[in-house]
Amino acid sequence: MDEKSMNPIKRPITTSSSDNNTNQMKALLTKDGTIKIILPSTLTGNLQRNFFSKDVTDAVSSRIQNEKPFIKGYVSNENFGSSDDQYSEYKITPRQIFCASICQISFCSLHPLNDSHKLICNSYALFKRIVLHEKSYGKINIALPQKVLKKIPILTDNVQDIMQLLYKNVTAFEDECINAALMQIVTAPLTTFYSIQKVGIEFSERLIIHFVGAELKFEADRLEKWESLFLHLAHGVTDLQIMFIGSELNFENLPVEIISRTRVCKICRQNCCGIRFDFQCKKFYHDYCESSAFVKPDFVCFFNPALHRSGFCGFDTWPMTIEAALKTGSPLLVTSTTENECYLDLDRIKKVTNNDVEILIPPLKNPYASTRPERNFASDDEDPIMFKNNYLFAIAKTHDLIDL
Missing domain, CATH: 3.40.50.150 (Vaccinia Virus protein VP39)
Incomplete structure (x- = not known):
């Protein structure tokens, strides 16, 4: 994983709870490829699920429904709440998304397929075919x-x-x-x-x-x-x-x-x-x-x-x-x-x-x-x-x- 992908995901959002207090979440892509979600503990139940489905993608929100917070504590960050706000931290492994074609290249759910892949999709597929052929039958003789x-x-x-x-x-x-x-x-x-x-x-x-x-x-x-x-x-x-x-x-x-x-x-x-x-x-x-x-x-x-x-x-x-x-x-x-x-x-x-x-x-x-x-x-x-x-x-x- 490159250095760029280990940086925090810059996607802070706000949502209002029932008492009209403004809360924010933070998402981090960790070195081991998992997603660390930090959000206010006041956002619970259905409100948490709605919060994630809007910002992190459907793949991540479907995983969060069955996840339990593994760390509760205080997070001090001037951009994401004050030191006296209680936050919950979730660790989620993104679901892999596979290209529908024969190339079968997989993508993280946070970095889905884009138009640039279409330009090299057939080349990836051919690369795969050649590797599998030579593994089974040896080098192709011409x-x-x-x-x-x-x-x-x-x-x-x-x-x-x-x-x-x-x-x-x-x-x-x-x-x-x-x-x-x-x-x-x-x-x-x-x-x-x-x-x-x-x-x-x-x-x-x-x-x-x-x-x-x-x-x-x-x-x-x-x-x-x-x-x-x-x-x-x-x-x-x-x-x-x-x-x-x-x-x-x-x-x-x-x-x-x-x-x-x-x-x-x-x-x-x-x-x-x-x-x-x-x-x-x-x-x-x-x-x-x-x-x-x-x-x-x-x-x-x-x-x-x-x-x-x-x-x-x-x-x-x-x-x-x-x-x-x-x-x-x-x-x-x-x-x-x-x-x-x-x-x-x-x-x-x-x-x-x-x-x-x-x-x-x-x-x-x-x-x-x-x-x-x-x-x-x-x-x-x-x-x-x-x-x-x-x-x-x-x-x-x-x-x-x-x-x-």
Whole structure:
């Protein structure tokens, strides 16, 4: 329970008893989640029940009818009576109110359902379905497409266009759980491909992409997806180099089976097309840029970095990383899990660079975002549900100041 919810409920009211004396009540939400009601003992019987039904909600009033005061005494509070007024104190556990839909989120009777829940109700329901499915049957396995395109497709703002081009049968993805598992896999390569086209980078024979702050369970969870959903689309690219760089990236935790699946398909081998992965583990990006292992990128990606928050282990290293990435002279793609974070990250970059950036793609909803809902524990008061790569923007250092 947050600090705000433990504060007294600011709802003093007055009611007149039979002798025309004015009395007041006070309601407190305690740390253990119960409601503490303090009211004048002169308000008894039906008058007490009417008093509660008007102010505390029907759920609470129905409970008070069978409750007995557990403390009687004197309460001194300048806003709620004088020291010589006798008060009774009641302790009530609020009844939970459940959302009528399948999401089954419960609410305290003092904080009932509101319109904001309707916006995320379906996402909560899907989150529940996925958790229950994976608990019973394990992780949902998605077969990646094997089709090699003979020309570069133009990715539209409709993800179904490319899905229909790559898969023979897309009806299986109509199930929300299956679709969420699919989009969690494809969002990284397709978001990268979509953004490269949108900023106007040409697909040359050699293409080098840096992923800053990469996660093994997201960008590198299935390395073969970079062949199926990027190399097979990028006709003409024969040497695709993908660099994963991150201070929390640990190569020791990389399963052997992931490394063994990096061999390209027969068609790619016939066309002399290849893909190389490089893992720069336990290393900050700005340190990597100064090392002998540095290879100049054509495109730099920050997937869900939350730049507006502090960096690694409480040390704010983002300013150095942002400056190093811009110094490469390559466009930067930044994605975020929520719309609010998207704008906060852009503001952070502007502050770090003194607004010395050119916006290539303004903040927008990513058509290739993951549709798998995840709980947001960092800012659940604003966005209880989040999605990987939900929003994006792209920038570059102002052209006339780029170090060549």
